[in-house]
Amino acid sequence: MTMSGAGGTPGGIGQFLLGFALAVAGGWLLMNQVVVSGGSWGLWGYNSFGLSLLPFILGTGMIFFNGRSVLGWLLLLAGLAIIFAGVIVNLRVYFLSTSLFNTLAILVLLFGGIGLIARSLKSHGTVAR
Template identity: 70%
Template sequence: MEDLRDDTRGERPRGAGGTPGGIGEFLLGAALVVAGGWLLTNQVTVSSGYWQLWGHSAFGMSLVPLLLGIGLLFFDGRSVWGWLLTAAGAVIIVTGIIVNLQVYFRPTSLFNTLVMLGLLAAGVGLVARSLRAH
């Protein structure tokens, strides 16, 4: 009978992604990506504006389906319309918040920008290299 166990004696241990690539390269690349990503996102300011519809605030109108759905669910917990209105109201509110976000990159020096983007690029390159057999 044939032995079905894997015989890994004499074989190099597997690296990142199951290839014989380097785990050290992967970890260093991942650390560079995290550092560059953190520095880059630390320079971003996010703010929100008012929801406008025909010149009036629209946030109150976005609450109507949610509140109707919640009311129907308290009346009958198995109400399909209650669940649909509640879910639709939640989606409308989350979508409205995301759509009205304003993202700004704060002023910084060219050197800092090059360091942030360089760390990201170097990290992605090392991670990609570690996943390749070499």
């Protein structure tokens, strides 16, 4: 059994590992500059989180009354989907202030690493003349 390189092609293991390390470092530094906070659930200017709980509460009640209630399970799953989507939609993402040098270093690490990973997947065998 012969060992092949990155992506099943000959060679490229070193480039792949270096690119992976650079991409991970750049991704970590980029994520370290991001702040995520929650927002409020609003509908026509009013807090609507309680309204999003109605299908979940009704579905839960119907399932406790009859565990085989298809409508109860549908309401429960729809309620969970609404709550999950509401949490995702109401997130606020902010990038912290940083210097231009730090930003360029982060982007070079991230995209340079991705480029090295992509390059490592090409065949590195000898060229026939």
